[in-house]
Amino acid sequence: MTTRFRRPTVRAVAAIFGAVAATAAAHGQSVCGAWEPMVADLLGDIGLTRTRAQDLIVFDAGDGPMLYMAGNFEVVVDPVFGEVRAPGLARWDGERWEAVPGLDGPGLELDRRVVDMRVFDDGSGPALFICGEFTTAGGQPATGVARWDGTTWSGLGGPGVPGDVARIKAIHHHDFGDGPMLYAGGVVFKGGGLPREFIWRWDGSAWSRPGDGQPFDDEVWEFASFGGHLFASGMFQNIGGEPVPGLARFDGTTWSVPLGPGQDIPGGIAWPLLNATLEGRDVLVAGGSFTVEQDGERIATQIAAWDGQRWDSPKSSPGATLGIVISLASFDDGSGSELFVAGDGLIGRSNVYRLLDREFSPTTPLELDFVYDLFVYDDGTGPVLLAGGEAQAAGRGFPYLARWMPAAPCPVDVSGDCMLDIADFLAFQNLFMAGDPAADFDGDGDFTIFDFLAFQNAFDAGC
Secondary structure, three states: OOOOOOOOOOHHHHHHHHHHHHHHHOOEEEOOEEEOOOOOEOOOOOOOOOOEEEEEEEEEOOEEEEEEEEEEOOEEEEEEEEEOOOEEEEEOOOOOOEEOOOOOOOOOOOOOOEEEEEEEEOOEEEEEEEEEEEOEEEEEEOEEEEEEOOOOEEEOOOOOOOEEEEEEEEEEEEEEOOOEEEEEEEEEHHHHEEEEEEEEOOOOOEEEOOOOOEEOOOOOOEEEEEEOOOEEEEOOOOEEEOOOOOOEEOOOOOOEEOOOOOOOOOOEEEEEEEEEEEEOEEEEEEEEEEEEEEEEEEEEEEEEOOOOOOEEEOOOOOOOOOEEEEEEEEEEEEOOOOEEEEEEEOOOOOOEEEEEEEEHHHHOOOOOHHHHHHHHEEOOOOOOEEEEEEOOOOOOOOEEOOOOEOOOOOOOOOOOOEEEEEEHHHHHHHHHHEEEEEEOOOOOOOOOOHHHHHHHHHHHHHH
């Protein structure tokens, strides 16, 4: 038996829609998932900033792969086992948080915050490298960078010299054909005074300054490898006398500004860099607070994708719909790999967004003012997306580290943007007018006011 659908009149649709649209306008909610805390709290700080979870990585120290969390804290409050003292660095073994061996006693603890981590083999085996503002690690002198081979902590004799104060914000390994080397970015204050250097390179035995001289005038926050080149981002506004907006490219000899024909980035700062595949293209995505122009016209704001030849926008319009972009991740939560973007929460109620059909859609609000790291981690059940950050408000119990828990598809999210709002009523109205069977919401084979009422009831109930 074939079901016959009767097409409604335009007047009937207008009357129905006018009666229910006001409800939708006041009802917006995110429906694609929720954030679940992985720590009950973080307490204290050992740096110049507020308490925060700054960076995440997986490392196998010989006792199995574990999740390591770096940041500005003294104590991790485990949801089950309570407080664990672990200044600057802690690890999760799949069941509980613990201090990292070698940093768990008087005289061994890190004295300042950790900002970034990398797993790298400098010729003596894979090791965990950390960077930040600390001066000692495991009881050994360490000027902003330290190495742990799973047994022993060691400093690398720099990148500064004794008496210098280092704030190292990023470490990254890259190979220009003569073997992988570790790059470090940040700032070193000579004798604790004026800043003197911003990027260094470790070859396994000594530090050097990569490239022609030291062209940068301010801090580097992130590195990435793409197309055989090393990219750097940060606060710097000048390299080798040329004004730049915190984005630079290194070919092994010279630093330059990555721009396509007719393109310009007139100002701003850049922060996260991510290798990703968007619409079938391998690109380097950059985020921050900047604008890309093409022949004088704005083509991207706050986030842009570099394909090796030029910049373009990963979203449909270049307008600034996000605050400052601080972290990026590619993650598949069951509906295909998507770009997740984190920022300072200036726009809307959420500070983590996902790119859907070239538009950013907010996730369920996360009670953090800044999200510094989005990280994909396999917890044994498959990959999950983690978010770590900082809360500015006074009090306790903030989810400094949380896990994204995708929800089942929501039938009233007709627009597919992960929000229940007026857009879903508009999408449903279009299906209804077109006589699409998906608009037969009460399943009786007819298009009537009862389909709108059934849709509205489901909408009010939420997902």
